[in-house]
Amino acid sequence: MTGDTSAPVGGPAPSDRIDSTRPHSARVWDFWLGGKDNYEVDRELGRQIQQANPHVVAMVRTDRTFMRRSVAFLAAEHGIDQFLDIGTGLPTDPNVHQVAQSVHPHARVVYVDNDPVVLAHARALLDSNPAGATAYLDADLREPGRILAQAAETLDLKRPVAISLMSLMHFVNDFGDARAIITRLLDAVPSGSWLAFTHATAELGGPEVAEAFRMWNENAVQKARPRDRDEVAKLIDGLELVEPGIVSPPFWRPDPADGEQPREVPLWAGVARKP
Numbered sequence: 594m595t596g597d598t599s600a601p602v603g604g605p606a607p608s609d610r611i612d613s614t615r616p617h618s619a620r621v622w623d624f625w626l627g628g629k630d631n632y633e634v635d636r637e638l639g640r641q642i643q644q645a646n647p648h649v650v651a652m653v654r655t656d657r658t659f660m661r662r663s664v665a666f667l668a669a670e671h672g673i674d675q676f677l678d679i680g681t682g683l684p685t686d687p688n689v690h691q692v693a694q695s696v697h698p699h700a701r702v703v704y705v706d707n708d709p710v711v712l713a714h715a716r717a718l719l720d721s722n723p724a725g726a727t728a729y730l731d732a733d734l735r736e737p738g739r740i741l742a743q744a745a746e747t748l749d750l751k752r753p754v755a756i757s758l759m760s761l762m763h764f765v766n767d768f769g770d771a772r773a774i775i776t777r778l779l780d781a782v783p784s785g786s787w788l789a790f791t792h793a794t795a796e797l798g799g800p801e802v803a804e805a806f807r808m809w810n811e812n813a814v815q816k817a818r819p820r821d822r823d824e825v826a827k828l829i830d831g832l833e834l835v836e837p838g839i840v841s842p843p844f845w846r847p848d849p850a851d852g853e854q855p856r857e858v859p860l861w862a863g864v865a866r867k868p
Contacts, residue, residue, distance in 0.1 A: 616813045618764070619708045623683045625653045630683055630710065638812050646805035648798045652858040653760075656791050657685055659842035659862050660759050661692050663789040666846065666864065667755045668696035673787060675754045677744055677778075679705040679734055680761030684718050689757065690727045698724040703744045707733045734761060735770070737777040753785040760860070762828065763793040766818040772828055779832070779867055788832060791842055791862045795819040798859040825861045832865035839863040 616638040620631040624639040631639075643649050667673040674697040678689045681704040693700035704718045704727065712731050721727040728747040732740050741750065748754055756778055765771040779788065795803045796819075803819075810816045820828075822839055837845060842862040843855035 618813060618815050619683050619706075619710045621813070622653050622760075623710075625650050626657070626685065628683060630714065638808070642805045642808055645808060646798070646801045646859075648802065648858050649805060651856070652860055655842040655858050656760050656860060656862075658848075659791060659845055660689065660757065660789070661687065662846060662848055663862075663864050664689050664692040664755070664757070665696065667787055667789070668693045668700065671787070672697075673753060673755045674700040675748045675752060676700070676702045676757060677705070677740075677748060677754055678702060678757040678759075679740065679778075680759060680764075681706040681711055681718065681729075682708075682759075683711055684714055688718055690718070690721055690725065694722040694725050698722045701726040701747055703728045703730060703747050705730045705732050705734075705740055705744070707731060734765065734774060737774055737781075741778070741781045750782055752783065753787070754782045755787040755789060756782070758788065758790040760791050760793065762790065763817045763819055764815045766816060768820075768824065768828075775828055782867065784867055786867045787864060788829060788867070789864045790825075790829070791860045792825045792828075793817055793819045794821060794825070794859050794861050796821040796859075797841060797857045802859045819859070820861075822861055825863075829863070829865050831868075833868055834863055834865045 614634060616635045620635040621639045624631040624636050664676065674693065676689050676693055690700065690702035693702060715729040718729050719727045726747055730740060730743050732743065762771050765774065779786065795806060806817055806819055825839055839861050841857040842860050843858065845862050847855050
């Protein structure tokens with residue numbers, strides 16, 4: 594799928610699935626990022642959590658800048674030209690394909706999300722360089738087999754692929770399930786493939802972070818399970834982490850062009866290679 598000929602795949606029309614009566618993670622994140630694709634119920638929860646946890650806006654913004662740095666790192670320094678971005682969220686500029694295709698115009702990117710709000714804006718994710726390709730799959734993380742089967746229509750899974758899981762795995766509450774999903778995804782791609790990730794934690798940021806997670810889980814549709822650094826390391830056991838390992842995102846190969854003064858936010862981040 595390329596350019597204007599690309600289309601979302603599967604699922605009912607997004608307008609049939611959007612619930613404006615309860616906060617939705619993609620819309621709350623959009624509010625924190627300064628976007629307009631949210632409802633008052635999302636803004637109200639966003640304001641409450643922001644009051645309890647002043648780190649949250651910095652957290653979501655550094656999550657996005659880490660995504661861009663990790664994609665640029667993998668494309669420029671390791672020649673990766675295929676990306677599978679699961680848990681895409683609402684479009685931001687630049688997106689994964691824009692970063693990857695700025696290095697490799699022929700790069701191919703598959704976006705995956707099951708949020709109807711994201712599906713409604715999926716066309717913004719499909720503005721591919723004509724030499725490359727993008728696709729959007731309306732699919733659930735808990736169906737890795739389905740994701741991989743549909744992604745194979747755009748990506749060559751016999752060649753290295755970078756899998757991106759940004760602020761996603763903390764929505765899988767059971768550790769065994771989270772580990773099994775990551776294992777299934779990595780088993781389907783060859784040696785030399787990569788995993789880039791961020792994961793929420795209450796280990797950083799002080800007691801207000803735990804309170805913010807409590808508020809989130811009382812109100813939001815998707816419940817979050819923050820994990821400490823050791824738990825996150827166990828989720829990716831068997832992969833080869835690149836320096837500086839698992840760190841708070843602003844400390845992962847910071848780029849002065851991001852305009853950030855590195856300071857901890859309640860996220861862990863890392864990039865790891867499949868041996």
